Amino acid sequence: MNESFGTRLRARLDECGPLCVGIDPSPALLNAWSLDDSPAGLERFCRTVVEAVADVAAVVKPQSAFFERWGSRGIAVLERTIADLREAGTLVLLDVKRGDIDSTMAAYAEAYLDRGSPLAADAVTLSPYLGFESLEGAITSAVANDAGVFVLARTSNPEAAVLQRLVAGQVLAGAAAVNAGHSPFGPVGVVMGATLPEIEDSLTTLNGPILAPGLGAQGATPADVARLFGSVRHAVLPSVSRAVLADPKRLRTRTLYYRDECAAHLSGTIAAQK
Numbered sequence: 001m002n003e004s005f006g007t008r009l010r011a012r013l014d015e016c017g018p019l020c021v022g023i024d025p026s027p028a029l030l031n032a033w034s035l036d037d038s039p040a041g042l043e044r045f046c047r048t049v050v051e052a053v054a055d056v057a058a059v060v061k062p063q064s065a066f067f068e069r070w071g072s073r074g075i076a077v078l079e080r081t082i083a084d085l086r087e088a089g090t091l092v093l094l095d096v097k098r099g100d101i102d103s104t105m106a107a108y109a110e111a112y113l114d115r116g117s118p119l120a121a122d123a124v125t126l127s128p129y130l131g132f133e134s135l136e137g138a139i140t141s142a143v144a145n146d147a148g149v150f151v152l153a154r155t156s157n158p159e160a161a162v163l164q165r166l167v168a169g170q171v172l173a174g175a176a177a178v179n180a181g182h183s184p185f186g187p188v189g190v191v192m193g194a195t196l197p198e199i200e201d202s203l204t205t206l207n208g209p210i211l212a213p214g215l216g217a218q219g220a221t222p223a224d225v226a227r228l229f230g231s232v233r234h235a236v237l238p239s240v241s242r243a244v245l246a247d248p249k250r251l252r253t254r255t256l257y258y259r260d261e262c263a264a265h266l267s268g269t270i271a272a273q274k
């Protein structure tokens with residue numbers, strides 16, 4: 001029997017420490033790397049990131065939008081990047097933020113979670129905007145494929161605050177209900193920005209992983225991660241993209257910096273800053 005996503009994520013966090021590195025091959029970053037904004041440039045970018053971080057980041061998170069922009073040729077690069085990451089033993093979280101009615105969700109699940117699919121990842125991001133229950137088929141598919149999902153609860157962008165504060169409680173309750181009884185984590189993670197001023201107390205009963213984007217370019221620091229997520233330190237997965245990707249020569253050192261700083265702040269080795 002294969003190991004569940006929760007078991008594999010726990011092992012990876014214990015082995016590598018708490019960091020998710022994003023692969024966001026934007027036109028600006030390709031330009032900063034002196035690469036063509038083309039599928040070939042995209043491929044070179046991704047190969048370089050995989051080689052530099054696959055063994056030190058617990059999870060790597062390709063941002064689908066930057067691949068989709070190139071149509072089928074970009075998706076082909078995404079497929080190869082997912083394959084390279086999985087071969088390297090890294091967990092792949094595909095950031096696609098999908099959410100739709102049940103029959104359409106089933107097709108998304110087939111694309112991103114069915115282990116026979118060329119785009120199959122270890123986990124995907126999902127949007128609960130059509131109702132948490134509309135994600136049920138995708139969650140069932142994730143469990144059947146030993147994969148996971150991360151449902152948007154409170155995202156890192158400031159524009160989301162008013163809308164998401166109204167519904168985050170429902171998302172956290174829905175996720176906790178699915179995760180109940182699973183060990184070490186259930187299959188349903190949530191997304192909670194590291195940029196938030198505060199988080200919901202109910203996160204302590206989630207029994208699932210917490211993806212915390214916003215580190216670096218969006219202004220959050222490792223100290224913020226510890227201040228917000230200290231009560232769920234065993235489950236938090238801080239995520240960083242541009243602040244690590246800015247300079248190809250410093251990919252690994254920046255990754256190690258964010259990983260080690262997050263680990264030190266979360267463990268209390270570095271005292272929490274006000």
Ligand SMILES: O=c1ccn([C@@H]2O[C@H](COP(=O)(O)O)[C@@H](O)[C@H]2O)c(=O)[nH]1
Binds near residue numbers: 024063154213215240
């Ligand atoms: O709440 C969210 C959810 C997802 N993202 C994505 O993460 C990266 C962030 O990139 P940075 O360069 O570290 O700012 C990007 O792919 C977003 O789409 C997020 O920022 N916030």
